[in-house]
């Protein structure tokens with residue numbers, strides 16, 4: 093069982109309608125215009141797609157932030173590049189990031205719902221859910237909601253956390269991988285108070301007790317691996333368009349270990 097994990101391509105552009113100047117999108121559009129567009133290269137997302145088609149995995153995992161401000165045109169940019177993956181019939185798990193759920197505007201909500209519909213065989217409203225693929229249970233959680241102007245925080249709702257706990261109380265007959273946008277393990281909760289995940293406590297405990305084997309996340313734009321010798325722990329793919337990184341991961345059932353190989357797309 094092999095999968096490819098990438099995250100945070102952050103397609104971006106200008107405000108797509110005048111109402112953007114009255115909601116949080118002006119912050120994101122400003123940020124994109126003067127900072128993000130010099131940092132993120134969508135050509136690297138194209139490279140990621142090409143690599144994936146040349147080395148087809150059993151599954152692709154994308155942990156969010158396809159866009160910068162969640163506008164339909166930004167989703168279109170990322171989805172157009174990713175289309176060959178869906179056309180090749182490679183199953184995909186995508187959970188939206190905070191930038192994909194930037195504001196409450198109807199057209200932006202429709203755009204993120206459509207992205208999940210196009211990429212995956214489930215709908216955004218179905219999350220949290222568990223997908224059994226290649227002998228592994230993937231637990232998908234949706235932590236991203238529109239927030240105020242200065243916050244990039246995520247929230248694991250009580251209902252979502254209870255869902256994960258209830259599921260983990262059932263007999264374990266295969267490895268469990270949780271897929272979310274935010275890292276569950278936060279080493280700098282105070283320093284990163286504007287960027288952290290809330291409501292994750294119970295789930296972190298399950299990860300630490302290895303009731304859940306692996307956590308896959310994005311949001312942090314640099315890749316990391318906080319794992320034990322058997323590969324159990326948490327992995328950030330890093331931003332594919334900023335660092336040109338993604339990961340190829342494999343579960344070796346005979347040895348009961350997870351192997352992760354970092355792929356440099358530069």
Ligand SMILES: [Fe+2]
Pocket residue numbers: 100102157189191311312313
């Ligand atoms: Fe991001």
Ligand SMILES: [Fe+2]
Pocket residue numbers: 157189190191273310311312
């Ligand atoms: Fe994010």
